[in-house]
Amino acid sequence: MATERRSEIQLLRAIAAIEVVVVHSDLVTKHFSPGTVLQGGYELVGGIGVELFFIVSGFIMCMRAAESRSGWSFMLGRIRRIAPMYWVFTSLILALSIAQPNWMIAPRSLEAERILSSYLILPQADFPPLGPGWTLEHEMIFYALIACALGTLGLKPDAKLAFGWALAVLGAAGCILGPQEGRSLLSFHVLSPYMFAFSFGWLVRCWEERQGAGRLWIAFPYALALGVGLGMSSAWGLQLLGRFLAAGTVFGLFLAGRRMLSADGWLGRAGWELGDASYSIYLAHWFVLSASGKLLGRLGAPPDAAMALRLLGIASAIAVGLLCFRWFEHPLDRRLRELSFSRTRRLPAQPDVRVQRL
Numbered sequence: 001m002a003t004e005r006r007s008e009i010q011l012l013r014a015i016a017a018i019e020v021v022v023v024h025s026d027l028v029t030k031h032f033s034p035g036t037v038l039q040g041g042y043e044l045v046g047g048i049g050v051e052l053f054f055i056v057s058g059f060i061m062c063m064r065a066a067e068s069r070s071g072w073s074f075m076l077g078r079i080r081r082i083a084p085m086y087w088v089f090t091s092l093i094l095a096l097s098i099a100q101p102n103w104m105i106a107p108r109s110l111e112a113e114r115i116l117s118s119y120l121i122l123p124q125a126d127f128p129p130l131g132p133g134w135t136l137e138h139e140m141i142f143y144a145l146i147a148c149a150l151g152t153l154g155l156k157p158d159a160k161l162a163f164g165w166a167l168a169v170l171g172a173a174g175c176i177l178g179p180q181e182g183r184s185l186l187s188f189h190v191l192s193p194y195m196f197a198f199s200f201g202w203l204v205r206c207w208e209e210r211q212g213a214g215r216l217w218i219a220f221p222y223a224l225a226l227g228v229g230l231g232m233s234s235a236w237g238l239q240l241l242g243r244f245l246a247a248g249t250v251f252g253l254f255l256a257g258r259r260m261l262s263a264d265g266w267l268g269r270a271g272w273e274l275g276d277a278s279y280s281i282y283l284a285h286w287f288v289l290s291a292s293g294k295l296l297g298r299l300g301a302p303p304d305a306a307m308a309l310r311l312l313g314i315a316s317a318i319a320v321g322l323l324c325f326r327w328f329e330h331p332l333d334r335r336l337r338e339l340s341f342s343r344t345r346r347l348p349a350q351p352d353v354r355v356q357r358l
Contacts, residue, residue: 006258006262007258007262007272008254008255008257008258009056009059009275010271010272010275010276011261011268011275012052012250012275013056013278014270014271015052015250016049016052017049017274017278017281017282018274018281018318019048019049019052020047020049020050020282020285021281021285021314021317021318022037023046023047024286024289025037025289025310025313025314026038027286027290027293027313028289028292028296028309028310028312028313028314029306029310030293031293031294031296031297031301032296032297032300032302032303033303033306034303035303044239044242045242045243045246047243048246048247048250050135051244051246052247053135053278053282054135054142054194054197054198054247055197055201055244055251056251057139057142057198057201058164058197058198058199058201058202058204059201059202059205059251060201061142061143061146061198061201061202062160062164062202062205062206066160068150070150070151071146071147071148071149071150071151072151074150075143076340077340078140078143080336080337080340081333082140082279083121085279085283085328085329086133086283087119088328089130089283089284089287090118090128090130092287093129093287094115094129097110097129110129114126114128118130118133121133121137121140123137123141123185123186124137130283130286132282132286137189138189138194141189141190142167142195145167157209160202161203161206161218164199164203164206165203165222165225167196167202168195168196168199168203168221168226170190170192170195170199171193171195171197171225171229172196172225172226172228172229173191174191174193174195174229175193175229175230175233175234175237175238175241176228176237177191178234178236178237179236193233193237193241193244194240194244196225196226196229196241196244197247200222200244200251203219204251204252204255206218226241229241274318276325276330277322277325277326278321279325279329280321280324280325280328280329281317281321281324283321283324284317284324285317285320287320288313288317288320289314289317292309292313296309
């Protein structure tokens with residue numbers, strides 16, 4: 001069984017998760033200090049880990065989607081991978097919100113429609129009860145588009161390339177339309193600037209899979225769509241594109257340094273561990289940071305200790321995410337895979353691409 005180890009992708013996943021933790025670390029200090037991490041220019045790209053996650057997702061899905069027997073099996077596999085952990089953390093935040101409404105741990109009020117949409121991971125006009133879950137709404141739309149492509153055109157090399165370009169066109173349309181009133185939630189999520197991020201990762205993988213001068217043509221339609229998006233976008237779209245370009249630069253630098261980052265050592269091992277746990281870190285960090293901040297506020301933590309306590313909160317969120325992955329996410333995912341495989345016919349061995357617990 002062929003194995004493709006992509007340590008640089010694991011490191012990118014780790015960095016994306018940690019960056020999101022950092023940008024939310026104001027939750028630790030806001031009850032006793034007016035300081036914010038979003039200053040000194042960082043406010044322009046704060047939360048860029050989201051765009052980096054989307055780029056990495058595009059890359060990995062391009063690598064793995066063609067392994068699926070059908071669009072339906074691909075979509076079921078994605079739901080099995082993403083939904084259970086999200087349901088657990090959504091249920092936890094709902095339980096805490098009901099038990100202690102004064103904590104205001106959920107971003108907004110909890111109507112039945114929002115709760116149902118959250119469990120189904122459907123597009124919403126506002127943040128879901130588990131605030132960071134809004135990104136999963138965009139992920140699920142991306143997965144649904146892949147499933148449609150698998151079920152219609154298939155994903156042979158030329159079809160994969162066309163699909164990546166189509167994603168860029170959707171991104172350009174999203175930039176042009178902007179967040180105008182009257183747009184449906186589905187339209188807002190399908191025609192979205194974030195599609196540029198998914199497309200970029202997808203097309204970079206297409207570039208890796210091809211040889212010769214034909215590689216050069218991969219970038220042309222994408223660059224054209226990006227140019228249209230930049231030229232016709234509102235200020236809202238330009239801000240998102242700027243963040244995406246910054247994330248794309250980070251992604252490109254890590255891929256360029258693949259050989260160095262693939263070397264055995266503490267950095268590679270740490271990146272692999274944190275990359276595997278990135279989903280648990282992403283889901284769990286909100287609870288850890290919010291609870292820490294409320295506790296420190298009640299204890300009367302001094303403002304002078306804000307930086308040290310912020311760093312401690314970040315480290316604690318990462319540690320809890322690692323433990324959550326080892327004790328819960330990984331065993332749950334393994335068990336669900338076993339149940340899924342036991343109900344399907346035995347298939348020929350597929351390449352083992354070891355960058356995926358995304």
